[in-house]
Amino acid sequence: MKQHYQLAAAALLISLLAIGTAAAYTLENFTFDDPARTAEFRTLIGELRCLVCQNESLAGSQAGVAQDLRKEVYRMMQEGKSRDEIVAFLVARYGDFVLYEPPLKPATYILWFGPFLFVGIGGWLLWRTLQRDKATPEPDLTAAEQARLQQLLTKTGD
Amino acid sequence: MVPELGHFALILALVFAVLQATMPLIGSLRHSQTLIALARPLAWGQFTFISISFLALLFAFLADDFSVVYVAANSNTLMPTLYKISAVWGAHEGSLLLWVLMLAGWGAAIALFSRNLPLPMVARVISVQGMVAIGFLLFMLLTSNPFDRIFPMPIEGRDLNPLLQDPGLAIHPPMLYMGYVGFSVAFAFAIAALIGGKLDSAWARWSRSWTTVAWVFLTLGIALGSWWSYYELGWGGWWFWDPVENASFMPWLAGTALIHSLAVTEKRAAFKTWTVLLAISAFSLSLLGTFLVRSGVLTSVHAFATDPTRGAFILIFLCIVIGGSLALYAWRAPSISDGGRFDLFSRESFLLINNLLLVTLTVLVLFGTLAPLIYDAAGWGKISVGFPWFNTMFIYLSPLLIAAMGIGPLLHWKRDQFRRLAPQLGLAIALTVLVVVLAMTLLQPAIGFGLGLAAWLLTTHVINLFDRSKRREPITIGAGKRNYSRSYYGMWIAHLGMVVFIIGVTLVSHRGSETDVRLSPNGVYENSGYRFQFNGVEVVKGPNYDAFRGEFVVFQDEQEITRLYPEKRKYFSGGMPMTEAGIDAGFLRDIYISLGEPIGITGDWGLRVYYKPFVRWIWLGCILMALGGLFAASDRRYRPQRVASI
Amino acid sequence: MSKTSRALIPLSIFIALAALLFYGLQLNPREVPSPLVNQPAPALTLPSLKDPQQMLTAERLRGKVSLVNVWASWCPSCRQEHAELMRIARENNDVQVIGLNWKDTRPEALEMLQQFGDPYAEIFFDPDNRAGIDWGVYGAPETFIVDAQGVIRHKRIGPINREVWQTEMLPIIEQCRGQ
Numbered sequence: 003m004k005q006h007y008q009l010a011a012a013a014l015l016i017s018l019l020a021i022g023t024a025a026a027y028t029l030e031n032f033t034f035d036d037p038a039r040t041a042e043f044r045t046l047i048g049e050l051r052c053l054v055c056q057n058e059s060l061a062g063s064q065a066g067v068a069q070d071l072r073k074e075v076y077r078m079m080q081e082g083k084s085r086d087e088i089v090a091f092l093v094a095r096y097g098d099f100v101l102y103e104p105p106l107k108p109a110t111y112i113l114w115f116g117p118f119l120f121v122g123i124g125g126w127l128l129w130r131t132l133q134r135d136k137a138t139p140e141p142d143l144t145a146a147e148q149a150r151l152q153q154l155l156t157k158t159g160d
Numbered sequence: 161m162v163p164e165l166g167h168f169a170l171i172l173a174l175v176f177a178v179l180q181a182t183m184p185l186i187g188s189l190r191h192s193q194t195l196i197a198l199a200r201p202l203a204w205g206q207f208t209f210i211s212i213s214f215l216a217l218l219f220a221f222l223a224d225d226f227s228v229v230y231v232a233a234n235s236n237t238l239m240p241t242l243y244k245i246s247a248v249w250g251a252h253e254g255s256l257l258l259w260v261l262m263l264a265g266w267g268a269a270i271a272l273f274s275r276n277l278p279l280p281m282v283a284r285v286i287s288v289q290g291m292v293a294i295g296f297l298l299f300m301l302l303t304s305n306p307f308d309r310i311f312p313m314p315i316e317g318r319d320l321n322p323l324l325q326d327p328g329l330a331i332h333p334p335m336l337y338m339g340y341v342g343f344s345v346a347f348a349f350a351i352a353a354l355i356g357g358k359l360d361s362a363w364a365r366w367s368r369s370w371t372t373v374a375w376v377f378l379t380l381g382i383a384l385g386s387w388w389s390y391y392e393l394g395w396g397g398w399w400f401w402d403p404v405e406n407a408s409f410m411p412w413l414a415g416t417a418l419i420h421s422l423a424v425t426e427k428r429a430a431f432k433t434w435t436v437l438l439a440i441s442a443f444s445l446s447l448l449g450t451f452l453v454r455s456g457v458l459t460s461v462h463a464f465a466t467d468p469t470r471g472a473f474i475l476i477f478l479c480i481v482i483g484g485s486l487a488l489y490a491w492r493a494p495s496i497s498d499g500g501r502f503d504l505f506s507r508e509s510f511l512l513i514n515n516l517l518l519v520t521l522t523v524l525v526l527f528g529t530l531a532p533l534i535y536d537a538a539g540w541g542k543i544s545v546g547f548p549w550f551n552t553m554f555i556y557l558s559p560l561l562i563a564a565m566g567i568g569p570l571l572h573w574k575r576d577q578f579r580r581l582a583p584q585l586g587l588a589i590a591l592t593v594l595v596v597v598l599a600m601t602l603l604q605p606a607i608g609f610g611l612g613l614a615a616w617l618l619t620t621h622v623i624n625l626f627d628r629s630k631r632r633e634p635i636t637i638g639a640g641k642r643n644y645s646r647s648y649y650g651m652w653i654a655h656l657g658m659v660v661f662i663i664g665v666t667l668v669s670h671r672g673s674e675t676d677v678r679l680s681p682n683g684v685y686e687n688s689g690y691r692f693q694f695n696g697v698e699v700v701k702g703p704n705y706d707a708f709r710g711e712f713v714v715f716q717d718e719q720e721i722t723r724l725y726p727e728k729r730k731y732f733s734g735g736m737p738m739t740e741a742g743i744d745a746g747f748l749r750d751i752y753i754s755l756g757e758p759i760g761i762t763g764d765w766g767l768r769v770y771y772k773p774f775v776r777w778i779w780l781g782c783i784l785m786a787l788g789g790l791f792a793a794s795d796r797r798y799r800p801q802r803v804a805s806i
Numbered sequence: 807m808s809k810t811s812r813a814l815i816p817l818s819i820f821i822a823l824a825a826l827l828f829y830g831l832q833l834n835p836r837e838v839p840s841p842l843v844n845q846p847a848p849a850l851t852l853p854s855l856k857d858p859q860q861m862l863t864a865e866r867l868r869g870k871v872s873l874v875n876v877w878a879s880w881c882p883s884c885r886q887e888h889a890e891l892m893r894i895a896r897e898n899n900d901v902q903v904i905g906l907n908w909k910d911t912r913p914e915a916l917e918m919l920q921q922f923g924d925p926y927a928e929i930f931f932d933p934d935n936r937a938g939i940d941w942g943v944y945g946a947p948e949t950f951i952v953d954a955q956g957v958i959r960h961k962r963i964g965p966i967n968r969e970v971w972q973t974e975m976l977p978i979i980e981q982c983r984g985q
Binding site (some may be wrong): 440 | 812821822823828838
Binding site (some may be wrong): 053054066071074092095 | 832836838839840841843909934935939940941942943944945
């Protein structure tokens with residue numbers, strides 16, 4: 003029985019390793035003397051997109067290329083490169099697509115400022131509507147509407 | 161034989177749907193009582209045949225009938241029965257069948273619970289539901305038939321995607337679809353009202369409880385999905401802003417706006433056109449989500465097997481349904497008068513602000529989700545719009561929503577005085593500032609922000625509760641008072657859910673930790689006041705997988721508090737190894753270990769250890785929101801007897 | 807704005823959205839264009855696959871239009887396109903097919919060439935994905951068209967077949983020839 007398990011374990015191990023050292027996705031080897039730097043590394047690879055699997059970050063991906071890129075990012079960080087330099091390095095090779103956070107540049111202004119513009123315009127329209135409503139007199143309700151309204155108001159107690 | 165029966169039942173259901181879409185509508189326009197009276201039996205008939213079809217597919221799964229392509233692709237003899245059942249909706253074709261089953265189910269429910277509604281209205285609502293059903297049934301029969309056979313029949317099936325072999329994910333799609341499809345009721349009510357040209361408080365009251373129930377399902381469905389991705393994907397996160405998640409979040413946001421807007425339309429007969437538009441939008445976004453997930457226009461982690469033909473088919477269907485209803489809206493809306501004037505400082509304006517913000521967030525999610533496509537189509541290059549962008553936007557925009565959410569319920573309808581509220585708001589602001597200062601000094605600045613929002617919402621609502629109980633007007637006696645209570649308490653509980661949710665999100669984001677360690681058997685690791693002792697890894701056999709299972713003893717203050725057994729599974733059917741995290745769930749914190757991979761040959765393993773404070777509050781908040789929704793929907797005001805008497 | 811035109815806003819927004827989605831159905835969201843196109847080819851200093859002692863550099867790409875083909879023996883699509891590469895190498899004397907053997911092992915790579923033939927004028931051996939990262943490779947097969955001046959003119963992601971060669975790659979190669 004025991005031997006059976008050992009065999010199974012060996013087979014399982016082989017099958018796991020066959021998928022590649024690729025399955026190596028924990029990051030215990032990527033440490034820095036400065037814990038802040040380790041945290042920075044983690045954040046950075048979490049915000050980079052793996053191009054092979056495309057919907058996982060470099061931090062989470064089990065793909066071989068992601069693993070290579072993790073090592074590359076680690077190497078650059080150990081050399082003391084800044085976040086911006088590393089990002090520039092990757093963007094030069096893979097394009098903006100690798101960044102989960104789209105960079106701020108003229109082409110992405112609409113992406114970054116559009117939503118606020120939308121709220122601004124919406125707020126302005128709302129304000130205008132409310133002002134205009136206040137200026138116009140209340141329209142007469144039909145008798146039926148009046149009765150229903152009255153009924154509803156009393157029923158709901160508001 | 162049984163699969164053919166299922167297929168045939170599906171065709172019959174289509175025939176019923178066609179009749180259902182046409183006869184009652186014609187009847188309602190020509191005032192033909194005979195045709196109108198067909199609505200209910202047709203809806204029941206359609207539901208019956210789709211149920212037969214669904215049961216046939218279920219039977220094929222339980223009987224391991226691998227002559228059916230869909231069964232062969234998504235099941236095998238080794239799979240536990242639970243997953244054979246959930247495999248029915250585990251992939252594209254079957255999930256569509258579940259979708260139409262629920263659509264027909266909602267239709268049958270309308271037929272059953274609409275005794276008090278005017279018959280022409282019921283006829284129109286059921287007709288609109290029939291039209292939606294035609295599209296989906298045609299889609300299934302023409303491009304995605306779950307009953308297709310293969311010959312020769314394979315001896316063994318493949319497998320259900322191992323990620324989906326999980327109890328949480330067995331019930332997540334049904335919940336989610338109940339929500340998506342439930343919005344079809346609000347949609348059908350809106351279209352029926354537009355056709356009839358009559359939008360009044362009664363219309364709002366009828367569709368309100370249906371909408372709220374659909375919203376409850378959607379809320380729970382999304383929460384389940386989030387919970388599942390937390391424990392199953394092994395990365396410890398609960399939301400990634402993936403297109404699939406966004407596809408479910410957009411109808412939720414629009415639906416949330418809708419239930420608030422319906423409140424105004426019902427009580428004050430205002431915002432009518434706006435409410436109709438929201439009802440159309442909520443369901444349109446559900447349809448759009450289906451398209452985005454199944455067409456392959458966007459990349460996503462859990463996309464269905466995509467196929468451009470299917471994509472084109474759904475898109476054409478979408479154009480007919482959404483384009484048609486928006487055209488109807490454009491035609492009818494100008495003649496609808498928006499009654500119920502109100503002051504700038506009134507509950508209506510704050511609900512309008514709330515609506516504006518919720519719609520902004522909906523547009524934001526839609527825009528972010530489609531932005532890569534827009535940039536690609538416009539030739540501006542390929543970009544990714546991921547969680548950092550969405551998080552930033554939500555951090556900036558949602559505080560506005562929370563601010564309005566705190567004030568809105570305090571206000572009277574129509575007109576209120578700022579002077580009346582000044583003391584209450586002052587108290588709430590003072591308490592909020594206190595919480596912010598405490599959190600910033602004792603914990604960290606970023607937490608002060610999140611907890612401040614929660615504190616604001618909580619204090620305003622507690623004040624509101626006191627305020628209400630103080631002035632219990634004697635005019636509403638007996639049942640009247642209880643009416644008022646249910647929907648009021650529903651709102652209160654749902655908003656409390658939001659408080660709990662915000663606290664959870666804030667604390668888990670800023671106080672959680674995540675470390676990668678390498679441990680030898682009997683090795684020890686300490687973090688956040690816990691000591692983890694690794695007892696090594698053994699091989700265990702599952703029904704359709706082999707797994708490595710690690711054992712960890714967790715100590716706190718030298719006391720053993722729990723043992724965790726994270727697994728790494730290798731399913732016989734192949735594919736990537738799956739991680740099953742070992743989680744000790746708690747009210748105030750989760751401890752979460754996922755097994756990485758063996759390192760070297762000494763029995764060492766790479767591990768990822770998470771400490772997740774208050775993570776449960778995220779889903780607890782969602783459950784409270786859903787509970788609040790149920791409370792509100794069960795208000796006596798919406799029950800047949802009451803409405804009939806008005 | 808009149809009430810009628812206001813009521814048309816949602817419909818117009820939807821029509822725009824639908825147009826975008828119809829267009830989107832024809833696009834491939836998984837294909838990421840390379841920012842290296844129209845840039846000088848990145849450094850490429852690697853040993854030769856066939857002769858471990860020999861170091862090759864990007865200089866090898868100059869003077870002739872090159873197809874730099876990223877391949878590996880473990881990649882099924884590479885086998886799929888192999889025959890087409892053989893044909894291209896045979897029929898186009900002014901184009902050199904250069905291999906970049908990527909994340910592979912030497913014996914397995916050589917065995918594949920023995921079995922299916924060798925279209926490559928030269929093969930760079932990159933088992934550790936060193937040049938691969940510089941070239942922005944994220945999956946095999948990928949093929950770059952590099953002109954005689956050593957500038958990347960095009961990147962093809964995925965296998966090459968006759969149709970891809972004629973409609974996508976040949977026009978660009980004609981341009982390079984014309985220079």
